[in-house]
Amino acid sequence: MSIEQATGLPSMDSPEYITNPQVFFSQEKCGGPVFQAVAAGGLKVWVVAGYAEARKALTDPRLSKNVDMARRSILANLDRKANVMAFAVDLVSHMLNSDPPDHTRLRSLVNKAFTARASERLRPSIESTTRKLLDGMAVHSETDLMEAFAHPLPMAVLCELLGVPQPDRERFDHWLSARMSNDPQRITMAAPALLAYLRELVDSKRRAPADDLLSHLVQAQNSDGRLSPEELVATTFLLLVAGHETTVHLIGAGMTSLLVHPDQLARLQRDRRLLPGAIEELLRYDGPVKTATLRFTTEPVELAGTLIPANSPVAIALAAANRDETQFTAGDSFDITRPSVGHLAFGHGIHYCVGAPLARLETDIAFTGLLDRFPYMQLLCDPSDLQWQPGMFRALASLPVRLQAPHR
Numbered sequence: 001m002s003i004e005q006a007t008g009l010p011s012m013d014s015p016e017y018i019t020n021p022q023v024f025f026s027q028e029k030c031g032g033p034v035f036q037a038v039a040a041g042g043l044k045v046w047v048v049a050g051y052a053e054a055r056k057a058l059t060d061p062r063l064s065k066n067v068d069m070a071r072r073s074i075l076a077n078l079d080r081k082a083n084v085m086a087f088a089v090d091l092v093s094h095m096l097n098s099d100p101p102d103h104t105r106l107r108s109l110v111n112k113a114f115t116a117r118a119s120e121r122l123r124p125s126i127e128s129t130t131r132k133l134l135d136g137m138a139v140h141s142e143t144d145l146m147e148a149f150a151h152p153l154p155m156a157v158l159c160e161l162l163g164v165p166q167p168d169r170e171r172f173d174h175w176l177s178a179r180m181s182n183d184p185q186r187i188t189m190a191a192p193a194l195l196a197y198l199r200e201l202v203d204s205k206r207r208a209p210a211d212d213l214l215s216h217l218v219q220a221q222n223s224d225g226r227l228s229p230e231e232l233v234a235t236t237f238l239l240l241v242a243g244h245e246t247t248v249h250l251i252g253a254g255m256t257s258l259l260v261h262p263d264q265l266a267r268l269q270r271d272r273r274l275l276p277g278a279i280e281e282l283l284r285y286d287g288p289v290k291t292a293t294l295r296f297t298t299e300p301v302e303l304a305g306t307l308i309p310a311n312s313p314v315a316i317a318l319a320a321a322n323r324d325e326t327q328f329t330a331g332d333s334f335d336i337t338r339p340s341v342g343h344l345a346f347g348h349g350i351h352y353c354v355g356a357p358l359a360r361l362e363t364d365i366a367f368t369g370l371l372d373r374f375p376y377m378q379l380l381c382d383p384s385d386l387q388w389q390p391g392m393f394r395a396l397a398s399l400p401v402r403l404q405a406p407h408r
């Protein structure tokens with residue numbers, strides 16, 4: 001018997017959720033803006049799917065992100081005790097797993113190093129990587145956009161941001177891809193090598209600082225001091241995890257949204273000044289983060305008349321909140337000219353995405369390049385045949401496209 005049948009709760013492992021998370025969490029289906037569901041691995045969670053409730057939850061200090069709290073709560077709410085997550089201690093002591101005052105200290109040190117200038121400094125290298133990838137694609141008439149473009153671009157940008165030396169990039173890419181896969185065996189194999197490499201990289205930046213984010217992080221200091229060696233490694237790991245998959249899948253799901261709405265794509269091709277607004281709509285309509293990272297209630301919390309008990313895991317469904325009709329008129333329709341202000345694709349509150357300016361810059365350059373170079377791009381399969389992946393990201397395994405106009 002499946003967990004969904006055993007508990008009577010909606011399952012976030014079900015094909016319906018994986019294929020169409022926004023519709024799956026529509027309030028009619030789940031009976032309101034706050035309800036229970038079963039997440040991956042059999043973990044019972046409270047889902048917050050309404051826009052107003054999600055914004056409230058994202059700023060509620062009673063919803064903790066502390067790692068020890070997470071461990072206790074997960075153990076208490078997991079059906080299959082054997083399936084306890086392995087916590088790689090060295091990689092988890094970062095700001096996204098902490099509450100104030102730790103969060104405030106860690107984030108302020110990162111803010112000192114990850115300035116608007118640090119993102120803007122990357123513009124020439126993002127443009128040149130984009131050009132190279134598009135040149136490589138242009139010799140084919142068809143390609144998998146995920147493999148040829150959406151994966152390699154953000155990887156190259158992160159290596160440049162952090163200052164990963166050129167000769168190390170291939171193995172770095174290999175470990176990181178393994179670490180991000182949904183395959184527990186690949187993850188376990190890759191984690192120690194990645195950890196050892198990150199430690200060595202941090203040390204090398206301490207010995208010979210350069211003009212990159214990691215060197216600036218090593219030197220960043222405020223009245224509470226500097227980041228410890230463990231915090232530096234964990235923060236670097238967080239930047240990689242948070243900055244890679246998200247951008248990959250904004251390019252993948254974003255291009256899909258445009259290709260399955262040819263009227264919107266044509267409008268954007270006619271008037272490129274619409275691109276910044278279109279990127280906000282891509283983030284709102286089918287953004288890469290389906291649910292924010294889990295929070296845990298430190299005491300009973302009432303949301304929209306529902307009482308969530310203490311010590312409960314809470315999944316804030318950004319994808320569903322971003323379609324909520326009370327905030328976005330005709331929320332299920334894709335309109336690149338709608339004012340998408342206030343979407344929650346980058347989160348909200350103290351954990352609001354540190355990399356949002358870089359993500360916007362990178363996707364602006366990426367979509368400009370794709371639209372300029374391949375104005376006749378078309379999906380090569382039926383949209384219903386696209387393979388969406390399980391997990392917290394709105395992730396496509398592949399995106400087969402035709403790049404050139406068919407010969408007449």
Ligand code: HEM
Pocket residue numbers: 095096097107238239240242243244246247250287288289292293294344345346347348350351352353354355356358359
């Ligand atoms: C399209 C691209 C991106 C999207 C949609 C995105 C989305 C998000 C979201 C939703 C959160 C909040 C998670 C939560 O509250 O549970 C977050 C946090 C974060 N993001 Fe991003 N992100 C993107 C790109 C990036 C990039 C490029 C970087 C850095 C290189 C980055 C670094 C971070 C960090 C460090 C945090 C944690 C902030 C904190 O805990 O205070 N993100 N992001």
